[in-house]
Amino acid sequence: MALTHEFKNTILKVENVSLNLGGNQILRDVNVDIRDVVRPGMSQGQIVGFLGPSGIGKTKFFEILAGLLKPDSGQVLLGDPLTPVKVGRVGVVQQSYPLFSHRTVMGNLMVAAARKGMPANEQKAKCEEMLAHFGLQGHANKFPAELSGGQRQRVAIAQQLLCSDHFLLLDEPFSGLDIIMIEKVCELLRSIAALHEHNTIIVVSHDIESTASIADTLWVMGRDRDDKGEIIPGSRIKYTYNLIERGLAWQENVMGRRDFHELVDEVRGLFKTL
Amino acid sequence: MSNYLQDFIRAFKPNTSVSKMTMAIIIVVQVIIAMFAWYSSSEILPRPPEILSAFSRLLKGGDLIRELFTSMGLCLQAMGLSILISLALSYLTVLPFFRPTAFIVSKGRFLTLVGLSFVFTLLTSGGHSLKVSLMVFGITVFFVTSAIAMIQAIPKTEFNHARTLGMSEWQTVWEVIILGRLHEVFEIIRQNFAISWMMLTMVEGISRAEGGVGAMLLNQNKHLHLDAVFAIQILILLVGIGMDYLIGVIKNIICPYASLSLERR
Numbered sequence: 001m002a003l004t005h006e007f008k009n010t011i012l013k014v015e016n017v018s019l020n021l022g023g024n025q026i027l028r029d030v031n032v033d034i035r036d037v038v039r040p041g042m043s044q045g046q047i048v049g050f051l052g053p054s055g056i057g058k059t060k061f062f063e064i065l066a067g068l069l070k071p072d073s074g075q076v077l078l079g080d081p082l083t084p085v086k087v088g089r090v091g092v093v094q095q096s097y098p099l100f101s102h103r104t105v106m107g108n109l110m111v112a113a114a115r116k117g118m119p120a121n122e123q124k125a126k127c128e129e130m131l132a133h134f135g136l137q138g139h140a141n142k143f144p145a146e147l148s149g150g151q152r153q154r155v156a157i158a159q160q161l162l163c164s165d166h167f168l169l170l171d172e173p174f175s176g177l178d179i180i181m182i183e184k185v186c187e188l189l190r191s192i193a194a195l196h197e198h199n200t201i202i203v204v205s206h207d208i209e210s211t212a213s214i215a216d217t218l219w220v221m222g223r224d225r226d227d228k229g230e231i232i233p234g235s236r237i238k239y240t241y242n243l244i245e246r247g248l249a250w251q252e253n254v255m256g257r258r259d260f261h262e263l264v265d266e267v268r269g270l271f272k273t274l
Numbered sequence: 275m276s277n278y279l280q281d282f283i284r285a286f287k288p289n290t291s292v293s294k295m296t297m298a299i300i301i302v303v304q305v306i307i308a309m310f311a312w313y314s315s316s317e318i319l320p321r322p323p324e325i326l327s328a329f330s331r332l333l334k335g336g337d338l339i340r341e342l343f344t345s346m347g348l349c350l351q352a353m354g355l356s357i358l359i360s361l362a363l364s365y366l367t368v369l370p371f372f373r374p375t376a377f378i379v380s381k382g383r384f385l386t387l388v389g390l391s392f393v394f395t396l397l398t399s400g401g402h403s404l405k406v407s408l409m410v411f412g413i414t415v416f417f418v419t420s421a422i423a424m425i426q427a428i429p430k431t432e433f434n435h436a437r438t439l440g441m442s443e444w445q446t447v448w449e450v451i452i453l454g455r456l457h458e459v460f461e462i463i464r465q466n467f468a469i470s471w472m473m474l475t476m477v478e479g480i481s482r483a484e485g486g487v488g489a490m491l492l493n494q495n496k497h498l499h500l501d502a503v504f505a506i507q508i509l510i511l512l513v514g515i516g517m518d519y520l521i522g523v524i525k526n527i528i529c530p531y532a533s534l535s536l537e538r539r
């Protein structure tokens with residue numbers, strides 16, 4: 001029961017990205033092509049998941065996507081029209097949710113809003129809107145050291161949304177959160193994706209179930225093995241899952257469905273071979 | 275009563291804290307032990323009443339307060355200059371061009387003041403400027419060392435975070451290094467104030483024309499007025515502790531976030 005949809009222009013393209021660190025090949029010829037998914041009569045962005053076991057190079061790939069790390073070869077292009085990625089253009093929520101600890105929650109948001117070059121009175125209003133949207137109203141004057149892990153993450157996401165256009169990258173957004181919080185984050189990410197047709201959320205994670213529950217495309221990273229079964233260094237994209245075609249994208253309560261769990265088990269099985 | 279006992283036992287458990295009352299009792303006990311040790315020590319050491327009378331003698335006849343202000347002025351001037359020079363030089367290490375200079379300056383802490391005082395006497399017109407330049411040199415070499423270490427200890431994710439918000443490299447320097455580490459600068463100032471306070475008496479001994487508590491101390495020492503020497507020492511100690519506390523208070527006002535994640539607030 002594939003939903004009516006259409007893949008339009010490419011909005012993110014990774015071309016032959018390779019990376020070596022300390023003499024080890026981490027990434028080898030990674031190629032990705034993310035397209036704008038259009039649903040008739042609906043304005044909705046896309047959520048893409050990159051999965052892979054721990055240590056496979058997800059965070060490094062994430063840093064390359066964010067423009068924080070330059071690959072040894074290849075390039076990342078994004079937007080419409082496609083242009084090489086530059087740090088600061090995409091929203092980036094790193095694994096540790098860094099914030100400016102010398103600024104309050106409001107201060108952290110204001111710095112980000114100021115980057116966008118909007119008028120001062122508009123900045124304040126926009127930040128307050130963000131606080132409300134993320135359920136952080138009561139925490140505006142707290143310092144990051146006074147927040148819980150989940151609150152901290154939401155401030156980090158809000159901060160990035162204020163100063164980036166349409167692209168939001170998250171590294172392990174589900175780690176360290178309990179089940180209820182994971183559901184809330186999933187809901188939040190869905191709502192952000194739904195805000196604009198071009199909004200694109202890229203989640204890099206080893207949490208198969210949570211990522212699959214919100215993504216419309218999954219990319220699984222892994223390494224190849226030679227004839228003897230030895231691992232060949234350097235990860236690449238090994239499998240792609242189109243969840244829209246499987247009827248698993250944009251579904252309420254997808255986690256209760258049998259075919260969803262079959263998919264999760266399938267990917268989990270793959271992980272052992274990567 | 276058993277509550278107190280429990281609280282007192284807690285004082286011997288790691289990473290705990292005790293009530294204010296218990297802490298007060300512990301302090302009183304320790305002061306009593308110190309006093310006992312003092313009184314039972316060598317006869318040569320002056321006892322508190324002698325020191326107190328020497329202190330009032332110095333206050334009346336010896337212009338102790340005026341000398342203290344002279345010393346304080348010198349110290350603050352040297353401290354101010356050192357902070358400006360050291361911070362400028364340390365922050366500039368974000369530019370590779372300034373790294374060698376900063377590196378050499380920080381290694382200057384292995385030089386001794388005794389040898390340097392001769393060079394500085396030749397370079398300056400002596401007197402006040404000699405004292406200030408000796409102190410600035412003495413403080414800067416330590417200050418720069420700590421400040422460079424502080425900058426180098428900032429994790430990469432903090433820089434990357436600023437960059438992901440679209441900040442330029444100079445804005446990143448301002449946000450992450452200068453604003454983001456202001457609380458640590460206060461700590462460095464605190465440590466270096468102690469160094470400068472210690473150097474002060476030494477420097478005032480090298481050039482005694484302007485006086486100051488250091489010159490006074492040496493003078494009393496020459497005449498073997500041990501009670502006066504002790505009185506001046508205790509005053510120096512108390513003023514030093516007071517200034518240290520003051521810097522801490524200023525830090526907490528300007529950087530209220532700094533102590534939030536500490537265990538012992």
Ligand SMILES: Nc1ncnc2c1ncn2[C@@H]1O[C@H](COP(=O)(O)OP(=O)(O)OP(=O)(O)O)[C@@H](O)[C@H]1O
Nearest residue numbers: 021022024026053054055056057058059060061206
């Ligand atoms: N500076 C470095 N020098 C050499 N190797 C490195 C360096 N940094 C990371 N690596 C290696 O690169 C590989 C990928 O690291 P990365 O942090 O991207 O893993 P990951 O897939 O994000 O893992 P996790 O899910 O645990 O976060 C690891 O095997 C790691 O040992």
Ligand SMILES: [Mg+2]
Nearest residue numbers: 058059095171
């Ligand atoms: Mg990682």
